[in-house]
Amino acid sequence: MAEVRLGKMHLRWCDQCSVPVLEDVKCARCGNGTHQVEMTPPGDARPAFQHDIDFVRNQVDRQFGEGTGETLLPDGSVYLFNKVPALDRMDEVIADGEVVITMRYDLGIGWRALPRVKAAARIVRKASKNLVWADQGAVEPILGNQSLMAPGVNKVVGDFQKGEEVIVLDPEGNALATGVARMSSEEMRNAERGAAVKVRWAERSVPSAERPKADWNIAIEANARVMERRVREGVEFILKLAEEHADIPQVVSFSGGKDSLATLLLTREAGLNLPVFFIDTGLEFPETVAYVHRLKDELKLDLVLGKAGEDAFFGNLEFFGPPGKDYRWCCKTNKLGPTVKAIVEHYPDGVLSFIGQRRYESEQRSAKPRVWRNPWTPGQIGASPIQDWTSLHVWLYTFKSGVSYNPWYENGLDRIGCFLCPASDMGDLDVARSSPTYDRWDTFLRAYAEKKGLGPEWVEHGLWRWKRVPPSVMEELKRNIPGFELVRKDVPRTGEGNLRLKMQDGFSPCTLGFSIEGAFSRDLDLERVSSVLNMVGEVDVGADEGWCSVGNVTMFREGALIAKGADQEKIKRDVEKVRRAVVKAEECVGCGVCIARCKEGALVLMQGKVRVEATRCIHCGDCFEPCPAISFGDAAFDF
Structure with missing residues (x-):
């Protein structure tokens, strides 16, 4: 995927202390120089918690043999995860100041560990499978990043399939390269021609230097100077804004996450004991709601609560069907609506909200x-003291404070x-499924799929997350699952009575734009609808996927x-033009009035x-009215 840069890459490393150091060219703990960590932008690295470390270890064990995971990531060190732009989730794992392995979720397959040569060198003596020995003649071509060809294979250890990750060794048994098998282990043992391994990374491995033991307390010391600067600037920003807007109430918006926690702690460091504003969307993890109330007691907070309606x-x-990345009606009903209502109720004359927003989270926030x-909320001013902080700035500040944070961070969510x-x-979602609250959602999705004629793969591979599934997602699933197709059976149309349109509109807090769902x-x-929509403008149709669009409005078969x-x-x-066209198409009584009005002869009656x-x-629109369907059968839409 394209490189995404959202700000300066701040991550450096102190080899003497064996910890990350942000921004500073010298370590605040030992005074030695630091070096830049080479990683994929945007570079918003975070601490790897024990759950994350165990997750990597277990996956490495599955791929390369028992004990290789702990050999790669032994206890007594500090590790980071760097989330990388990808089709699904992908994290680079940083150890000793460099990326050693990448954890990638492949749609239709699941998690895979993609080791670099440094990781291979650490585990090769312990590994018991997915190993390929190259002969001497293949070494130089491999170092030139060429594929290992079948004639250059000396030995294969383990049983693996085409597409699995393998480690390539030189004749002495040293790690030489890592990559993906282009044939199964059985084929590789017998093949006389063809590519055996597509090399992803290659270099001559050298023994790793012994690193000192490290923990996050050492990292806090090593980053003392930069964090002191960051906190001081954040406090000054807060006090300046508080003074400028002394005529309106001031609050901290709290989501239960780390960024809003850091913002809350900064306001308290500034000497402000502001109310904390929390909206329970009704879709929070139970642990998040419990954590918010626990933090209220821990810090003696004045908690202002808003809550989405029970239903x-x-x-x-x-009515709406499942929300999607491209169909976020839930943002309006469960997030924006309750927020606006609570602000109007508690702060009718306006409010200054300190919000934990960071540029490294997304391009929109950058x-x-x-x-x-x-x-969308007149009178509300938002301000982010941590706009330029990375995730690691936030975590170092939080760790030093000793204040409790949401337990889901230690259970796999970032x-x-x-x-x-x-x-x-x-x-x-693999992590979210471990919550009992997910069962109700899974049950609904499966029932909905059956009702709409969608196969189980629509649920199992998360295709419910889009109204229009991106071609790249479908291509990956077809690549990873032989014969994959999204099953869509014909089912009877649902609904009775006059056609009605129910909508949620407004500013989208997720996409930072205006949208209607x-x-x-x-x-x-x-x-029929896509045909009549030509009255509005040029129409695009995705018949197989069940959608049509005109201008910036898209409709789907299920409504x-x-x-x-x-x-x-x-x-x-x-939207009003489109609504009328849809009503005209669906409720047409075949009177022919519109046909007579069309000077281009573009309208015809088919099956009444x-x-x-x-x-x-x-697309002149002269044929729209008069129309009995619109004038008499049309029900106004609900915002």
Whole structure:
């Protein structure tokens, strides 16, 4: 994937103390020089907790043999995870100041460990499978990053399949390269031609130097100077904003995550004892809600609570269907709506909210200013004291404070939010599934899939997370699962009575833009609807995937609607045009009035319903009305 740079890469390493050092060219603990850690941008590395370390160890054991995982990541060291842009979740694991292995979630397969040569050198004496010995003549080509060809294979250890990760050794048994097997172990033993291993990384391995034992207390000492600077600047920022807006109430917005915790701690370090504003979306992990109340007691917080309605999500689910990365109606019902309501109730004259937003979280947040006015909540000013902090700045500050943090960080999640968030990677959902709260969601998804004629793979591979599944996702699944297809059976159309459109609109806190998510009260005849939509504009159709779009509005066979853009009023006008066209298509009584109004001869009656010949339509809209379906059968939509 394309490189994503969201800010300066701050991570360095002190070899003397064997810990990460942020920004400073000298270690604050020992005074020795530090070196830059080479890793993939954006470089928002975080601590690897024991759960993360065990996860890597177990996967390495599965791939290369019992005991290799602990040999790679022994106790008594500090390790980091660096999340990398990928189709799903991918983390680089940093040990001793360099990336030694990458953990990647492959759709349709699951987790894989991709070791670098440094990792291979550490574990090769312990490894008992997925090993390939190269002969002397193959060494130099491999070091030139060429594939290991079958004639150059001397020996194979273990039984593996094509596509698995392997370690390539030189004739002396030293790690030489790592890569992916291009044939099975059995084929490799007998093949006389062809590529045996596609080399990903290659270099002559050297024995690793013995590193001193290290822990996070040492890392805190090593980063004392930079953290002192960061905290001082954050406190000054908070005090300046508090003085400038002394005429309105001030709060800390708290999500239960590490970033809002760091922001809360900074405000207290500034001497401000501000109320803490928490919105329970109704989709939080139970541990998150319990943690918020526990922290309230721990720090004696003045907690201001807002809460989504009891049925804000599951009550709307039957109508809207599952939310998606491209269909985030839940942000409005469970996050934005309750937030606006609580702010209006508690702070009707405006409020200054200190928020734990960071540029390294996403491209959208990187582009956002440090102080902003909420476009959907008049009077609310947002400000982020930690906008330029990396995740490691936040964790070092939190560790030093000794204040408790959300337990989910130590159970595999790097970001805390709604347990069923469609923006989650499959690697994250694997963790979320361990929560009993996920069972209800899984049950709903399977019932929904059956009702809509979707195969079990729609649930199992997380395809519910999109209305329009990206081609790259489908390609990966087809590559990893021979014969994979998304099954979509014909099922009877659902819904009775006049067609109705229910919508959630507003500023999207997830995409930082204006969007409308809606659903018609029944499934749509996509062929008929896409034809009549030509009255509005040029139409794109994905018949196999079950969608059609015109302009910035997309509709789906099951009745869902999505519209996005920068101009709120324009989107509303566009949606109203589309709504009328859909009603016209679905409720047409075959009167022929619109056909007579079309000067281009683009309208015809087929089986008693109007159709539009796209090649003749000029999208003038003169044929829209008068229309009995719109004038008499049309029910106004609900915002």
